[in-house]
Amino acid sequence: MRTRTRIAVIGVGNEFRRDDGVGWAVLARLRERAARRPLPPGTVLATCDGDPGRLIGLWEGAGLAVVVDAAHAHPGTPGRVHRLELDAGHLAQPPTTSSHGLGLGEAVELARALGVLPDHLVVYAVEGAESTLGTCLSPTVEAAxxxxxxxxxxxxxxHPQTTAGRPA
Known part of the structure; x- marks a missing residue:
């Protein structure tokens, strides 16, 4: 078994649909932070529209993949964050749905079938309030x-490769 050291951080959504752009907003702040304090080598910051094929391509070969996405919950609490982890090959399903036609669950199942799941997958799903056209997040989602x-x-x-040293 080879050690995978690459880290993929993926902001999912549409930055022109208000709260659906929360993943993109988080990635923008991480990029600003990386300009001041570099992230560990092999860390890739990317945005994605949520297409399962593109998601899989972004996390393929990663030791750690962190995905930030907007979610719709019924009833919802805008700004509330759900943390989900891939556990034994299954992603726990939150009481929310993706704001995209095909969700993250479908991407995980397809990646599992193809044998390209990351070693560790963490998803942050943020309940949104607004999905109308616009570029500003609602105040409750912005606060998150x-x-x-x-x-x-x-x-x-x-992630073990950032805390236990890096392989040569």
Whole structure:
């Protein structure tokens, strides 16, 4: 079994559909942070529209993949964050749905069938309030962005390759 050291952080959504752009907003802040304090080598920051094929391509070969996406919950609490982990090959399903036609669950199942799941997958799903056209997040979702940035940084710091040294 080879050690995979690449880390993929993926912001999913549409930055022009208000709260659906939360993943993109988190990635923008992580990029700003990386300009001041570099992330571990092999860390890739990417945005995606949620297409399962593109998601799989972005996390393929990763030791750790962290995905940030908007979610719709019924009833919902805008700004509420759900943390999900791939456990024994199955992603726990939150009481939310993706804001995209095909969801993250379908991407996970397809990646499993193809044998290209990351070693560890963490998903942050943020309940949104607004999905109309526009580029500003609602205040409750905007308030979740900085804590999400810290949470993603923490996921990266806990990844074994960043804390236990890197293979040569």
């Amino acid at each position: 962005v900085q804590p999400l940035v810290r949470a993603v940084e923490s996921e990266i710091a806990r």
